Structure formats: C-alpha cells, structure tokens
Amino acid sequence: MSRPALRQLFYACLMLGLVAISGASMAQTESATSLREAREAAEARDQQRLMGFLDDQQALESALEQARTEHEEAQQQHEALETQQAEQADQASELSERQAEQGEALTGLLSNLARHSSEIRNALGEESLLSLEEGALPPRLDEVEVLERHQLEEVVDRLAALTARTGRAERLSLPVADANGEVATRELVRLGDFAAFTENKLLERGENDGNLVALPRTPDAIGGLLADYYQGESHVFAVDPTQGSVLEALAQQPSLWERFQQGGYVGYVVVALGILGLIIGLGQYLYLVLVSLRVNRQRQSLSQLKPNNPLGRVLLRFEGMDKHQTPEALEARLDEAVLAELPKLERSQPMVKLLAAIAPLLGLLGTVTGMIVTFQAITVFGTGDPQLMAGGISQALVTTVLGLITAVPLLFVQTALSGRSRYLTHVIEGQASATLADHLESHTPAVN
Incomplete structure (x- = not known):
C-alpha cells in the first residue's frame, strides 16, 4: 500500500473516532426518545464532513494543524498549572516551617490576640462612639495562620488608641443625620465613649448603618450645657454613665405643652374656662381698684360730691331727698x-365662683374618659404592653391636674374680688350712715 493511501486510511480512522466520540456526546445530551435519531443524524453529518475532508486534501491538512495548535496550548496550560502547584506547595512548606519555628508560645499568643480582637470588635462594633473613624478597631486575626510582626504592632497600636480615646475630648468632622434623615458633614465634639454632640444637639449611633444621628429631643437639663462646652466657654458637662439609658429617659419626658396635649379635648375645655375666668376676674378686680381710688378721694372731699364713684352718687341722691320725711323713711331711702x-361692685363674682367649681368636675370627667380609653385598650390588646394603656392613663391624670390647677387660681381671684367689694360696701354704708346721723343731729331740737 502506498504512503498516500496509508495517510488517507489514517485520516479516515481518525475521523471515525471523532465521529464515535461526537455521537456519544450528543447521545448523552439528547433525551431517550430521540437518542437514535440524533446519533444517526450526527453520523450522517460526520460522514459527510469526512467525505469532504477526503475529497479536499487541503482542508484535511488545515484541520490537523488546528488540532496540533490546540494540543500545544493545552500542554502549555498544563505546565503552568504544574508550576503554580509547585509554588503553592513550597509556600505551604515555608509556612509550616515558620509556624514550627514560632513554637507553642507564639501560637498561643496568636490565639489570644485573635480572641481579644474579636471580643473588642463585637463589644464596640457600630454602637460605640470610639469606633467612629475608619480603622479604629483592631483587625480580625481569626483567619491568620502565622503571626506577623506588623499584625502584632497594629493590634497593640489600635488598642492603645482606643484606650486613649476613652478619656479624651476630641473635635471631629463626621457625617451626621438630622431628625429629617438628611446627612451632612458637621463638626462635633466627642467625650470618650460617653457623649457626642454638636452645638445644640446630642448625637447617638444609628441602628442600621452605625452613622451618627441627632436625638429627636435633647433634654433641657443638658441642652444648656452644650453650647458653652462646644464653644470652649465652660468645662462642665453632664455625662451619662449608663451609656444612654438616662438620656433616653430624660428625652422621653414630655414638655409642658406636650403634657397639656395629653389632656385631650377635656383638658382644652378646662384650660379655656380657666383663662376665661381669670380674664373676667382680673378685669373686675382692676375695676374695683379704680373705684377704691375714686372713693378714697371722695371721702377726702365730701364737700364736692362727684358722680364718678358709688359714694358720690349715694350722697348726691341723699342730698336730693325730701328732708322733712321721718328718720326711718330717710334711712330706707x-x-x-x-x-x-x-x-356693679359684686358683678363677675358668681361667674368666677361657678368656673372655680366646674373646673374640678371637668377634670373628674377627663379622668373617667381616660380610664374608659385604658380599659378599652386592655380589652383589645390585653395587659402585655403597658405603652398601649399609657395614653388613657395620661389623659386621666392630666385632666385631673388641669382641673385643680384651674380651680385654685380662680378661688383666689374670687376671694380677692369678694374682699375688695365687701370693703367698698362697708365704706359706702358707713359714710352714708354717718351723713344721715349728721343730718338728724342738725335737725333735732336741743332738750333743756
């Protein structure tokens, strides 16, 4: 057999092997129902392709050259992988030798450092004010197999820095979120791990991202100290040793306006009636003071009677009476x-007295309605969450307090009005009786 014929036979066997392999691969990927059809179709295609290669000697040579190129590339990749595997084996051997050189002491040191570093990171995390800066916490050493010198130095340096920050007041520029959620870089002061604040707001770590967030409400007892300490005018500041529990309790205390709003509609009515009673009472009291001044001036000048005061009007009316009447008739007139x-002197007193009596009753009404709201919450939600009952209890107590606070000043006002009007009445009656007595004495004949 000639050499070209052997070559063609070799190519034919090679293509038949490729056909068999290709047919097996395609048979695995196809479903069981179309396995035979797919194989026959693949054999037909490969047979057609082989016949094409046999007919075209140049295409056959090209396919063989491509196969050789792919083989060389695979061989190079294999050699590269073997080289990488050898390098990794050398590195593992080196690490094992270094770990063996360190001995049990350094291995125990690495274990302790990894444990303490993890404990500090877990304890501070995103809740402590000491970890505001990036890289403030010691690194994690859980995955370190061989302790390096720079790792040991880094852990020690960061622990020393954290310890120093606990007793230091620092001025920083960090992103801060306000009550509306807007984040902006602001200058702030940090006092160790106890407090962080701007010029007018206390800050805390956020629950989600760990960024600083301004408290919705800064307690009044601390708000006055913020500006002075921030501007360096004072070195006095209130520190919460409970890490925020006391500040949270103080921030939840309602203001005077918030307490007033807790009273509900009954509280609004009580306060409105109290203000109305005070306005009426104070107006009447000012009128009585003015009348008292005019009556006192009239008593000092009885010869010149004026109609701008009660005493002057009473005496002017007495002068216009018929003096020939009997003393009993003159006294009655x-x-x-x-x-x-x-x-005129006693007006507004009944209204003020009525409002002073109504205010506690309205407070009692608010107490009853508040307790009704409380029992309704208990009926729906049970007694598991006290906050659900706090609204009704607050209304019950606040309305009672408002009723008493309203009634007490009104009683004082009513007493002052009653005393002032009684004084003026006594003055007018006494002066009128004295005038009548003088008239009767001047017109009574002397007895020998």
Whole structure:
C-alpha cells in the first residue's frame, strides 16, 4: 500500500473516532426518545464532513494543524498549572516551617490576640462612639495562620488608641443625620465613649448603618450645657454613665405643652374656662381698684360730691331727698341708694365662683374618659404592653391636674374680688350712715 493511501486510511480512522466520540456526546445530551435519531443524524453529518475532508486534501491538512495548535496550548496550560502547584506547595512548606519555628508560645499568643480582637470588635462594633473613624478597631486575626510582626504592632497600636480615646475630648468632622434623615458633614465634639454632640444637639449611633444621628429631643437639663462646652466657654458637662439609658429617659419626658396635649379635648375645655375666668376676674378686680381710688378721694372731699364713684352718687341722691320725711323713711331711702350700687361692685363674682367649681368636675370627667380609653385598650390588646394603656392613663391624670390647677387660681381671684367689694360696701354704708346721723343731729331740737 502506498504512503498516500496509508495517510488517507489514517485520516479516515481518525475521523471515525471523532465521529464515535461526537455521537456519544450528543447521545448523552439528547433525551431517550430521540437518542437514535440524533446519533444517526450526527453520523450522517460526520460522514459527510469526512467525505469532504477526503475529497479536499487541503482542508484535511488545515484541520490537523488546528488540532496540533490546540494540543500545544493545552500542554502549555498544563505546565503552568504544574508550576503554580509547585509554588503553592513550597509556600505551604515555608509556612509550616515558620509556624514550627514560632513554637507553642507564639501560637498561643496568636490565639489570644485573635480572641481579644474579636471580643473588642463585637463589644464596640457600630454602637460605640470610639469606633467612629475608619480603622479604629483592631483587625480580625481569626483567619491568620502565622503571626506577623506588623499584625502584632497594629493590634497593640489600635488598642492603645482606643484606650486613649476613652478619656479624651476630641473635635471631629463626621457625617451626621438630622431628625429629617438628611446627612451632612458637621463638626462635633466627642467625650470618650460617653457623649457626642454638636452645638445644640446630642448625637447617638444609628441602628442600621452605625452613622451618627441627632436625638429627636435633647433634654433641657443638658441642652444648656452644650453650647458653652462646644464653644470652649465652660468645662462642665453632664455625662451619662449608663451609656444612654438616662438620656433616653430624660428625652422621653414630655414638655409642658406636650403634657397639656395629653389632656385631650377635656383638658382644652378646662384650660379655656380657666383663662376665661381669670380674664373676667382680673378685669373686675382692676375695676374695683379704680373705684377704691375714686372713693378714697371722695371721702377726702365730701364737700364736692362727684358722680364718678358709688359714694358720690349715694350722697348726691341723699342730698336730693325730701328732708322733712321721718328718720326711718330717710334711712330706707339711703339703704336703697346703697343697694343700687352693689350689683356693679359684686358683678363677675358668681361667674368666677361657678368656673372655680366646674373646673374640678371637668377634670373628674377627663379622668373617667381616660380610664374608659385604658380599659378599652386592655380589652383589645390585653395587659402585655403597658405603652398601649399609657395614653388613657395620661389623659386621666392630666385632666385631673388641669382641673385643680384651674380651680385654685380662680378661688383666689374670687376671694380677692369678694374682699375688695365687701370693703367698698362697708365704706359706702358707713359714710352714708354717718351723713344721715349728721343730718338728724342738725335737725333735732336741743332738750333743756
């Protein structure tokens, strides 16, 4: 057999092997129902391709050259992988030797450092104010197999820095989120791990991202110290040793306006009636003070009677009476004139007294409605969460307090009005009786 014929036979066997391999691969990927059809189709294609290669000697040579190129590339990749494997084996051997050289002491040191570093990171994490800066916490050494010198130095340096920050007041520029969620870089002061604040707001670590967040409400007892300490004008500051528990309790204390709002509609009515009573009472009291001044001036000048005061009007009416009447008739007319002035002096007193009596009753009404709200919450949600009952209890207590606070000043106002009007009444009655007595004495004949 000639050499070209052997070559063609070799190519034919090679292509038949490729056909068999290709057919097996395609048979595995196809489903069981179409296995035979796929194999026959593959054999037909490969047979057609082989016949094409046999007919075209140049295409056959090209396919063989491509196969050789791919083989060389695979061989090079294999050699590269063997080289990499050898390098990794040398590195593992070197690490084992270094670990053996360190001995048990350094191995125990690495274990202790890894444990303490993890404990510190877990304890501080994103809740402590000491870990605001990036890289403030010691690195994790859990995955380190051989302790390096720079790792030991890094752990020691960061622990020393954390210890120093616990007793230091520092001024920093960090992102801060306000109550509306807007984040901006602001200058702040950090006092160790106890407090961080701007010029007018206390700060805390956020729960989600660990960034600084301004407290919704800064306690009044601390708010006055922030600006002075921030500007360097004072070295006095309140520190919460409980890491925020006391500050949170102080921040939750309602202000005077918030307590007033807890009273609900009954509280609004009580306060409105109290303000109305105070306005009426103070207006009447000012009127009585003015009348008292005019009456006092009138008593000092009885010869010049003026109608701008009750005493002057009573005496002017007495002068216009018929003096020839009996003393009993004159006294009755004079009493009538005095009684005519009393309504102006005693006006507003019944209203103030009524409001002073109504205020505690309205407070009691608010107490009852608040307890009703509380029992409704208990009926729906049970007693597991006290916060669900806090609203009704607050309303019950606040309305009672508002009723008492409203009634007490109104009682004082009513007492002051009553005392001032009673004083003026006594002055007018006494001066009128004295005038009547003087008149009767001047017109009574002397007895020998």
